[in-house]
Amino acid sequence: MKNKTYYEILGVASHVGSGQIQAAYRFARSLYSGEATPTYGLLTADERDQMLALVEEAYAALSNPNVRRDYDIHLAAQGVRSHAQESAPPHPEPVPPERTRAARVPPAPDLSAAEPPSEPARVPEQVNGSVLKALRESRHLTIDQIAALSKVGSRFLKALEDDRHDALPGRVFARGFLIEYARALRVSDTELVERYLKHWTGK
Amino acid sequence: MRETDLTSEESRRFEVWAFGGGKGGTGKSALAASVGFQLSRLGKRVVLVDADFGGANLHTCLGVAAPARSLLDLVRAGGTVADEYAHATPYPNLRLIGGRVDEGAGGLPVGWAARLSTALRALPVDLVVLDLGAGVGPETVEVMNLADLKVMVSVPEPSSIENVVSLLRSLCLQRLVQRLPSNEVRRRLQAVQSGEAAMRVRSVGDMLREIEAVDPSLLGAARALIEEMAITLVTNQVRDDADRKFGAQTAAVVRRHFGLPMSYAGFVHHDDAVWRTLRRGKMFMVDASRSRAAEDIRRLARNLLQRADQSPVF
Ligand SMILES: Nc1ncnc2c1ncn2[C@@H]1O[C@H](COP(=O)(O)OP(=O)(O)O)[C@@H](O)[C@H]1O
Ligand SMILES: [Mg+2]
Secondary structure, three states: OOOOOHHHHHOOOOOOOHHHHHHHHHHHHHHHOOOOHHHHHHOOHHHHHHHHHHHHHHHHHHOOHHHHHHHHHHHHHOOOOOOOOOOOOOOOOOOOOOHHHHHOOOOOOOOOOOOOOOHHHOOOOOOOHHHHHHHHHHOOOOHHHHHHHHOOOHHHHHHHHOOOHHHOOOHHHHHHHHHHHHHHHOOOHHHHHHHHHOOOOOO | OOOOOOOHHHHHOOEEEEEEOOOOOOOHHHHHHHHHHHHHHOOOOEEEEEEOOOOOOHHHHHOOOOOOOEHHHHHHHOOOOOHHHOEEOOOOOEEEEEOOOOOOOOOOOOOHHHHHHHHHHOOOOOEEEEEEOOOOOHHHHHHHHHOOEEEEEEOOOHHHHHHHHHHHHHHHHHHHHHHOOOHHHHHHHHHHHOOHHHHOOOOHHHHHHHHHHHOHHHHHHHHHHHHOOEEEEEEEEEOOHHHHHHHHHHHHHHHHHHOOOOEEEEEEEOOHHHHHHHHOOOOHHHHOOOOHHHHHHHHHHHHHHHOOOOOOOO
């Protein structure tokens, strides 16, 4: 499972909520805990143990909102594709012993003393529509996915990204949309809002 | 769910399905026959094909005699017209291209698989259901690779799923060998198919690495060839809750650890009605239509038709 993200280890997309993380964790644990028939035929006892340890590690990180946020920033910083892509080869095969932990990108954030997120994933000093778009694309999210996450209509999100401020219902609304957008991207909402609105030209 | 409510898209689409899975006795023939029968009842024109060379028994699953002309007769004759080999059964919309128990597949004419594909696709029907034999012999793999939908039948036992994975591995290797335009890649993969390199190459990721070592420009094509395969798993002879979970778990492990696209179509309970009716030369779908297995088959046929994946979504 080298190069697998925590999301891939649990078999979830990177934007899911905590309930889904937990359900995926339970399912993954059931696969490797030795109760499941198929894994007897397909994986060795060592491979099952390795996977079980990885699943626990992934869940410990992703079930903690602060750690998860930092981890997401790591992912974005490294341009890692963080969506679980179960059906798209090439696929990691059973975990090679040893190599696993060291080779997986990105490094797991330390649970006790979370390091500050690496620079590139912070909200840039200058924020306009193109920067929003770049942030979104670095997470491999579509406008529609942001819309689903943020409950903000995709035509408003598009207007934000295109800097068509007049197409938005007003500054107050734009502010609200930006907060939601920032949360969907898991970046600081205050910084994003302040920096984007600096260049506001609309009503 | 009404029995007559196929959407127009569902009834129009032509497809070839293959039921396989490597191991003998898991229920490939019973499921191929009963799913084919169910879809014929829903109004699809169906031809069942016994492609278990040497172990043909699909006719007994339908309660009919072995037909005079078999699939191997068609293949050996090198014909591309299969209609006259498709014998009527007592059931409307359902015909059978059968096999004989005494015949083996040895020495098939060159190019037989492509001609068989042409012949089956020219049949004036909506669905062709192929029933495959056990093992991962080249004929079995070749026939399975002809199918638009590959249905893997497994019972909830480790040895059965090992057979499924071994068949899947052969399917992928054969597909890549046949379709990738490079003799060198072909040689490398053929060596992997049997030789000592076999141990090294378990998953699709391993296969892609072999290809990359020879010609990285073919990686994209190789990936696409694997991804476009429609493979689904059915659990047969389910007895308890652990068995009911087997299919979704297996499909997840196959996807995550072997890199193979595999969905999960559902399960069929172990049900004495299946072999009791069979023993009397009857079909459980007709003579035990209220049985648990018959109910499961109706649900399964629907899932297969709609390509509904029963895997949990997170
Ligand atoms: N769901 C089931 N419940 C009970 N018996 C079954 C079931 N499915 C298959 N069988 C029985 O198992 C035996 C093997 O089935 P068959 O379809 O011939 O397997 P295969 O084609 O995979 O070799 C047959 O006697 C069949 O009646
Ligand atoms: Mg059979």
